[in-house]
Amino acid sequence: MESKTSILITCLIFATAFQLLLPVSEASGCGSTTTSDLKIGYYKDKCAKAESIVKSTVSYHVKNNPGLGAGLIRLFFHDCFVRGCDASVLLDPTPENNQTEKQAIPNFPSLRGFEVIDAAKAELEKECKGTVSCADIIALAARDATYLLGNISYEIPTGRLDGRVTNSTEALLNLPPPFFNLTELVASFARKGLSTAEMVALSGSHSIGRSHCSSFTSRLYPTIDPTMDPKFGASLRKLCPDPQNTTTDGVVPQDFVTPGKLDIQYYKNVESLTALFFSDWSLLTSTETRNQVETYTKEPEKFNQDFINAMVKMGNIEVLTGSPGEVRGPTCRFVN
Template sequence: MGAKGTFKIQIFLSCILLFGTMATKSLEIGYYRCTNTCPQAEEIVKGIVYKYVLQNPGLGAGLIRMFFHDCFVRGCDASILLDKSSHNPNPEKLAVPNNHSLRGFEVIDEAKSAVEHVCPGVVSCADIIAFAARDATYFLGKISYEIPSGRLDGRISIADEVKALPSPFHNLTVVKALFAAQGLSADDVVILSGAHSIGRSHCSSFRRRLYPVIDPTMDQKFGYFLRTKCPENAPVDGVVLQDFVTPSKLDTRYYRNVAELKGLFFSDWSLLTSSETVNLVHDFRTTPQHFETKFAESMVKMGNILMLPGTKGEIRKSCRAVNY
């Protein structure tokens, strides 16, 4: 038997093992391949994410953030994607932390359309978000990992529930509590905060650290620089890069920024207020490979946050609306 035949047998056997655990595990790596419902799903999503990130790396940052914002509210169920409707009159995407802030919806729309064309009614929007965040992580940081799939899409999206998300104004105690409510640790707080090395932020997320005086927990020269980007009484809420050194690369520069008091958010600085977190900040500064391994692990861990108990799930035909 040739090597190609052996490889096929190995995949077949691995799928049997996955099916054997389906009664006790709700998500599986390679779910659509092993069930043969849409073997090409992950590659389709990957190709579309690559196209968009190549054009605009900021969209990759948006996809990673979207995954975070989705999973922290009702679990990883794509509730973040639902538009306003009679069924969901005030959805999550209209909440302050999301409205005019989250990016990448068009990427998910195109990925869903492409997958539906090949495998109609099979691949959930929740899994597409998870795949897209995984692929963006690789394209921006060369961090590679497998993400389990088999999620269902939720039917409920409520803006008020976005309070489950950590805020840039929160101290470490509050952030840790919000992470713990999702089964995530203090280490996960530090690790996932590393995503602040890419993307951009609205001035309103940190302006209070600049006026009337620059926050003493911020490097003063950095604070004066930010004032030039975010005037006190600006008529429009401006945006700045979250990392001015390597803005399009998911790397450990964020941890150097935090250690030098050049993080944008109060929540960034708060990582330095406890030995439980500050040691990991300094570890990642000097050991990029350690961060890459841990970031991959935490993204998978976050992706395992399930829908609320009793929630009815479905495979949406459109990621923006529930099935009727």
């Protein structure tokens, strides 16, 4: 029987190869980026407590379960890279569409934080019904999680609308898998209007959260990949058995040193060959990206600012600010 790892890799390689044949607009399922209607404090006159409600909701959940903070930041990334930042990742399957982004291999069962968005939406509907979009809730929640986990504070423009389409295949086509090399990573981010430097900065989110073993066991078996520190690889083997001999897909921290903190430790891990993914190691394969990694290990404030700028820019990807966008209500799980 084929292992979970081999099935994952086969599916993603197929999807990635197909993506490279598509024009950008077809691969994303959306049009071009629109930012003119987004602004800081968009809800000030529409729902004055909107941002504070999201912040308090995120704070409550993350303090009780820090792992949800990492989940919310990843949720933002996985939303924006598929059809733009339109909350399509939140939509549940229906009889008319039982293949949603939420069910796609890159998202299920690893994507987390849906209950936090649900809770924030419920409170916002009580305060100002039908006003705050689910797409903005994701963006604000990621911002607030970034502060809670990394003490990194920033403002993000709001005014996004929610999309009405979700498709699991589009998640496969647009989300870069953990086995990508640098050329593939750069191309994947470039298709979303993000630079190589912004890709490296956003990769810093791998300093938080967890990973299923199936995302990197190809680096452990049958032999430990020479791009990984052998002692680190041996320790991972104790936590992640050979997928040929088990049906269990374990979970480990993405950063074993400071697992609950968004910081520069990830880049130190990349340098020491103790990062989980092949895509992490690939940052060392060009002078440009390797120098950026080295800079971040020495200048935490440089990383913080670059991460902020990249998060804000990512939040502008192919946003909906008019038709066919909507503000979902009373839940983010279904279109109106």
